Each structure stands twice: as C-alpha cells, then as structure tokens.
Amino acid sequence: MKRSTDRLLALAMLIVGIACIARLYPVLGGKPLATTRLEVFGVTGALSVLAGLLFLAGLLPAAARHDPAAPLFGRDAEIAPAGHPWLRRAALALPLLALLAIVGDQFGPWRTQDSEPVNRVATAPVEPKLAPEPEVSAKPTMPGASARPTTPTPAQQEAAKPAPPVQPAVAPAPPIPPTPAVVAPVEPGPVQPAPPVQQTALAPATPQTVAPPPPAPAARPTAPEGHRDAVVWLAVSADGREIMSASTDRMIKLWDIDGKRLIRDLGEHKDMARVALFMPGGKTALTAGDDGEIVLRQLADGTVLHVFASGQNGGVRDLAISSDGKLAVSGHDTGSVIVWDLAKGQVLHVLPGHDWSVSSVAVSPDGTRAISGSIDGELKLWDIAAGRQLRSWHGHDRGAYGAVFTADGHHAVTGSGDYTIKLWDLDTFKEVRRFDGHSGTVYALALSSDGKRLGSVSLDGTARIWNMDTGAEIAEFDPGTGPIYSVAFAADGTLLTGGIDRTIRDWPAAGGDGKVLFAGAPE
Known part of the structure; x- marks a missing residue:
C-alpha cells in the first residue's frame, strides 16, 4: 500500500515538474532567463521532476517498511520504522513549492505589469517614418475610354479543341479573327479633386523621378475604304x-x-x-x-x-x-x-x-x-x-x-x-x-x-x-x-x-x- 502511495506521489511530482518546465520553456533556447522568478521557477520544476523520478525508482526511503522476520498477523506483528524521515519530507515539499510558484506567477501583483515573459533585450529606437508621398500615374485615365475587344484567334480556337477517348483530339473551327464587340462606354462625370495630403516632413523629401513612357509605335497607314477587320x-x-x-x-x-x-x-x-x-x-x-x-x-x-x-x-x-x-x-x-x-x-x-x-x-x-x-x-x-x-x-x-x-x-x-x-x-x-x-x-x-x-x-x-x-x-x-x-x-x-x-x-x-x-x- 505504501509503495502505491509513493508511486502516486511520484507521478504528481512529475506532472508538477513538467508543468514548471513547460512554463519556463518559451524563454529558453540558448537565451538568458528573462526574470529572477522564472529562474527559481525552472529550478523548482527541475527538482520536482528529479524527486518524482527518484520516487519511481525507489531510491528515496519509504516512510516505513515491514521487517521480514516479524509476523504479519497477531499481537506480535509490528511495523518497524526505517530510513530518514526528514529526507522524505523535503522531497514531498518540492511539489508544494512548485505549486506555490505557479500560483504566484499567475496571480501575483506583477502579473499586471507583463502578462507574458518577454526577453528584456534592448532595441534601438524606431525612427519615425515620413508620410508617403501621393503616387502620380504616368498615364492619366480618360473617362469613357475603352479597349477594343477581340474574339479568339485561330490559335486560341485550336488550343481548345476536344479530345474524346475514341476520336483524336482536334482544334476547334479555323480562325475567326478579331471581330469588334460592343462595349458599354463609361459615363463621363465631374472629376472630384483629391483631398490635400497633410505631410510632416522630418527631412527634405527626395523628389520622385518617373521614367519617360516608351515611344509610341509607328502609326500604321490607314484608308477609309479599307477593311475594318482581318x-x-x-x-x-x-x-x-x-x-x-x-x-x-x-x-x-x-x-x-x-x-x-x-x-x-x-x-x-x-x-x-x-x-x-x-x-x-x-x-x-x-x-x-x-x-x-x-x-x-x-x-x-x-x-x-x-x-x-x-x-x-x-x-x-x-x-x-x-x-x-x-x-x-x-x-x-x-x-x-x-x-x-x-x-x-x-x-x-x-x-x-x-x-x-x-x-x-x-x-x-x-x-x-x-x-x-x-x-x-x-x-x-x-x-x-x-x-x-x-x-x-x-x-x-x-x-x-x-x-x-x-x-x-x-x-x-x-x-x-x-x-x-x-x-x-x-x-x-x-x-x-x-x-x-x-x-x-x-x-x-x-x-x-x-x-x-x-x-x-x-x-x-x-x-x-x-x-x-x-x-x-x-x-x-x-x-x-x-x-x-x-x-x-x-x-x-x-x-x-x-x-x-x-x-x-x-x-x-x-x-x-x-x-x-x-x-x-x-x-
């Protein structure tokens, strides 16, 4: 019965110890501990795990054990004390200390100051950023402008040909080169001026440079009597x-x-x-x-x-x-x-x-x-x-x-x-x-x-x-x-x-x- 109790205590120590180390884990990884309380927290967890392992291995002394020579029943039966009770009490106190550390960490007065452990690493102050300058389009948009749509070319029609399992894959019907399609024009309307951009410059702004537009392609000759499509x-x-x-x-x-x-x-x-x-x-x-x-x-x-x-x-x-x-x-x-x-x-x-x-x-x-x-x-x-x-x-x-x-x-x-x-x-x-x-x-x-x-x-x-x-x-x-x-x-x-x-x-x-x-x- 005592041995079973010891194993339950050992299991509780292991759980508490692992919980302590899990609480400490996010601030590990080759970096120094963030605060003193976390350092104590980690040591307590490690000791709890060690004590639990020792209990499981049966290395710590039990509270009492039976004398093999004593009778098990009757008036002569007796329990013979053995081991060092102070060592056992110290081991049993470790999970209690760990629990107190967890409670203190979660609900202590310092909890309002920083809710999570953070690395206290000094960082350079962030320079304030300038407000971005408004972008200028190189090509103004004209109201009512629309691109001339086209119908699929012969190459596109061939790419969409069917491929039935019994019949060879084929190209669709030969080309129907671009035919003008009707596009609803954009209704022109008053252009609202853009609101002024307020900008506080900390340093003189560098003027933006816009690459010149590529030269327009040479105009093709046209004739009013010519074909209007391909x-x-x-x-x-x-x-x-x-x-x-x-x-x-x-x-x-x-x-x-x-x-x-x-x-x-x-x-x-x-x-x-x-x-x-x-x-x-x-x-x-x-x-x-x-x-x-x-x-x-x-x-x-x-x-x-x-x-x-x-x-x-x-x-x-x-x-x-x-x-x-x-x-x-x-x-x-x-x-x-x-x-x-x-x-x-x-x-x-x-x-x-x-x-x-x-x-x-x-x-x-x-x-x-x-x-x-x-x-x-x-x-x-x-x-x-x-x-x-x-x-x-x-x-x-x-x-x-x-x-x-x-x-x-x-x-x-x-x-x-x-x-x-x-x-x-x-x-x-x-x-x-x-x-x-x-x-x-x-x-x-x-x-x-x-x-x-x-x-x-x-x-x-x-x-x-x-x-x-x-x-x-x-x-x-x-x-x-x-x-x-x-x-x-x-x-x-x-x-x-x-x-x-x-x-x-x-x-x-x-x-x-x-x-x-x-x-x-x-x-």
Whole structure:
C-alpha cells in the first residue's frame, strides 16, 4: 500500500515538474532567463521532476517498511520504522513549492505589469517614418475610354479543341479573327479633386523621378475604304490586274493592283466572309461565309445572281471551284463536304465523311477529284463526279489548312496546326516532302503559276516562300503585325498577304522588305 502511495506521489511530482518546465520553456533556447522568478521557477520544476523520478525508482526511503522476520498477523506483528524521515519530507515539499510558484506567477501583483515573459533585450529606437508621398500615374485615365475587344484567334480556337477517348483530339473551327464587340462606354462625370495630403516632413523629401513612357509605335497607314477587320482571303484575277479580298468584317472588296485603289465593295455576307473566288471568264465571282451562303456575284456592280444555301450543313469554311467553272466543292463546320452543280444551281452530292469541322478543300486541275481536310488532321480524297470517298488518312496531328493541288493532279500540299507543310503523293498516299520552319499554325498556302514555288502564311506572324523541288526556304517575311491569314501570288511573282492588321501587303519574290498595297480602315 505504501509503495502505491509513493508511486502516486511520484507521478504528481512529475506532472508538477513538467508543468514548471513547460512554463519556463518559451524563454529558453540558448537565451538568458528573462526574470529572477522564472529562474527559481525552472529550478523548482527541475527538482520536482528529479524527486518524482527518484520516487519511481525507489531510491528515496519509504516512510516505513515491514521487517521480514516479524509476523504479519497477531499481537506480535509490528511495523518497524526505517530510513530518514526528514529526507522524505523535503522531497514531498518540492511539489508544494512548485505549486506555490505557479500560483504566484499567475496571480501575483506583477502579473499586471507583463502578462507574458518577454526577453528584456534592448532595441534601438524606431525612427519615425515620413508620410508617403501621393503616387502620380504616368498615364492619366480618360473617362469613357475603352479597349477594343477581340474574339479568339485561330490559335486560341485550336488550343481548345476536344479530345474524346475514341476520336483524336482536334482544334476547334479555323480562325475567326478579331471581330469588334460592343462595349458599354463609361459615363463621363465631374472629376472630384483629391483631398490635400497633410505631410510632416522630418527631412527634405527626395523628389520622385518617373521614367519617360516608351515611344509610341509607328502609326500604321490607314484608308477609309479599307477593311475594318482581318483580311482572311485573297484571290488574284486571271489577268493579274485585280485582287479580291474577304474579311471578318463580312465585306468582299475588289481592288485595282496597278491603280492601287478600291474598285468597289462587291457585297456583304450576313456573317464572317471566308472565301472569294474569280469565276472562269472574269465576269463573276463566287463568295462564301459563315452564314452558310455561297453567292454568285457580278463583278461589274456586285449584283447577286444566285445564292446557294447550305441549310443544316452549316457555315462554309472553305470553297473551291473546278477549272471549267461547272462544279464547286464546299467544306462546312458540320463536317459535310458538298459538291455543287453551278450551272444548274443545285446540290450534286452531300458527302458526310468528316467527324469534325472541315477546314480546307481543293479541286484537282481536271475537275474530277477533290481533297478535304478537317480540324482533327484527317485528309480525304473524293471522286466528286460519283460522290464517293476514295481514301482517308490521318495527315496531320492537328487541323489541316490551305490544301492545294499541284499542276499534275497527282500531288497535293497541306498546311497544319502542327506547324508543318506536307507534300502528298495521291497515288500512294505517302508523304513526299516536308517544309519545316513555321512556329505557328500554317493557315493558308498558294502555288506560283509555274508550280515551282510555294507561298505560306502562319499564325506565327510570318510569310514564307519555299522551293517545291527541294523543300528549302527561299524567303521569310515578318511584318511584325501579328497573325497572317491569307496569301496569293501576284502576276509578277511577288507574294501578297493579308492578316489581322487589316492590310494587304506585297512582298518581293526574292525576299526583302514589303510594302502596304492597300491599307485597312482606321479603328
């Protein structure tokens, strides 16, 4: 029984001792004790822990113990005192002293002076701080000003393409370059003057210096008759004297190259205009857009002669016509390819072969076959007279754009969202040559009249001319104006381009600086 009591006392000593040391712990860590009372506090706790350990180990003498030779029961039984009682009393007093120290520390009169032990370390006085000077903006804000918003570019649309588990990941529909959006203007109102700042300076204030604003970029040339948004298509007339352009501003325009002037606005689509083609004979044009309409127009005055409506097949993403002008092939955002009989003004075949939006089409020189590409990189070859698919193959890792046939009709060239340009043998469906160099989606291609040079434009903002026989790059052009969407060769062999900056530029065939042929409209 006594031994159990000793162990309980030892446990109480340990608890009290640990509590004392825990109270002291925050001021330890290699630093001197904060106050004298904490020093005593720590020593008391340490002694309590020591006494408790000694009790547990049985090293301190017990109050009394049984004599092994004495009987346990009966009259002769006796308790024989042993040990040193004063040592035991001293050990038992240690927890009481520790408890008194805790009570004194928590509720003593000094508690109101500092509620927690702190290190009494002298610190340098803090210098008073000057009141901050009011900041001056280098660019004042004008009421009612707003930035011109843009719609997603073709590169951003491709980045968001779906990736189903059973179907290859694809880019979304080909570019819809920036279209102006309506932004609610900020209502101008009286400007309240800022309240004066009272400032007490302890020392002369250092004047603030503001770096001069960077020089404004050189103003781009503009013309009131120019396109109001990105130029996404260019076509040159058979005689080389006129250019037809289509834009995301929905307008089709006809230009005089030699006279460097706008001949007329041929007409406007209900949605973004995508394609504008000269018909054989040079008197009419065929245009198409996202409104799903293919419109036959008269070049002389823009009169609409016929409208081919694609209906549920959706917007027209690309359009090509046969060399004799009898057939046209259109690719749609629903994945359909439609063959049109232009002479009869009706649909000849609807070919629902693509799983994703069609991004390019081209018709062979003899008018018997067509190639189409979609935004998942799939390429298909069609017999357009019979309305049947001849072959399908995965040509690119991302969308296929700008398809063109070579003069022999047995080869085709395609650009892509995987930044490559590939030359295909349409008899073996093998890749013959690759043109590498662009760092963005290759969006449009054009062949020179002799078939020896290939022109390409890209969302990386550059245009390039390639040697068709070797795949070598002949020239690179970088106007520094952003993505370029359209390309064509002029009659003299120079390269024409149109892009997001709304201008039509002319680049020398051998390389060098280009010039703005037709400027865009002011913003």
